[in-house]
Amino acid sequence: MARTMEALFVVLTVTIAATYHVDAAKNASLPLVLWHGMGDSCCNPLSMGNIKKVIEKRVPGIYVRSLMIGDNVADDTINGFLLNSNKQVDMVCKKIASDPKLQNGYNAMGFSQGGQFLRAVAQRCPTPPMNNLISIGGQHQGVYGFPRCPGDNSTLCDYVRKLLDLGAYVSFVQERLVQAQYWHDPMNEDEYKKYSIFLADINNENVKNQTYKTNLMKLNKFVMVKFLQDTMVDPKESEWFGFYKPGEGNIAYPLQESQLYQEDWLGLQKMDKAGKLVFLSSNTDHLQFNLSWFEQNIIDKYVK
DSSP states (O other): OHHHHHHHHHHHHHHHHHHHHHHHHHHOOOOEEEEOOTTOOTTOTTTHHHHHHHHHHHSTTOOEEEOOSSSSHHHHHHHHHHSOHHHHHHHHHHHHHTOGGGTTOEEEEEETHHHHHHHHHHHHOOSSOEEEEEEESOOTTOBSOOOOOSTTOHHHHHHHHHHHHHOTTSHHHHHHOGGGGGBOOTTOHHHHHHHOSSHHHHTTSSSOOHHHHHHHTTOSEEEEEEETTOSSSSSGGGGGTOEEOTTOSSOEEOGGGSHHHHTTSSSHHHHHHTTOEEEEEESSSTTOOOHHHHIIIIIHHHTO
């Protein structure tokens, strides 16, 4: 009888432990990868460093990796202006693939230009798998203006403006200036498609890369945040994958009216109909979101 009770105790213990581990696995949050925007760095205590802390406090035990593009914070900041976008994406793909804590999948959150860069990661590097892609103010159809820079990078901003004035599609500028690589001139769509080395490629505007489409459609959710009072991104509709109509610099169209959507170059139409696209807004200027809004609408719904 004693042996029977002991055996029963062992069975119950193993069953309870197994149930606990299954429940824990279900409740555990996926790791999160962050990519900062132009003029910022991975670890600025007033921006990305603080965002990382907010997420870690809201989701105890979560692994958050804030990407550093380069060997130090100074390089990270400068590379946001001057390191070819394709090289940055390649670098990040390798970082993610070599991080043992990300091997079972992860969520990704990009701020401003980090949004479209992480989308390129999803399309080009599906292993390990990205679950939710959260783009906060990302410019997925590019920009047609450079009104101001964030932070204290006035020297770099002046340099960027001078290069863009020379011509965003001049090979020297296009190859070396990050912002030129997602510059989208609606007044000359043919030139944009011909010379854009990054944005036109990841948007499948020339050769239709089926792999890009297949990989993007693997996302569970593609969340896009638009800032309704944005004074930095021109046009702000780009944050929801809209843009100016061809030949227009004032009239914008939504994603659903674009050729990209209607011909489904990236699978966005299918994703939209499947409920995978999420369009959120903040009635503020660029990246000036309220912390409680961020916690309730982003962290609680798409990170936890």
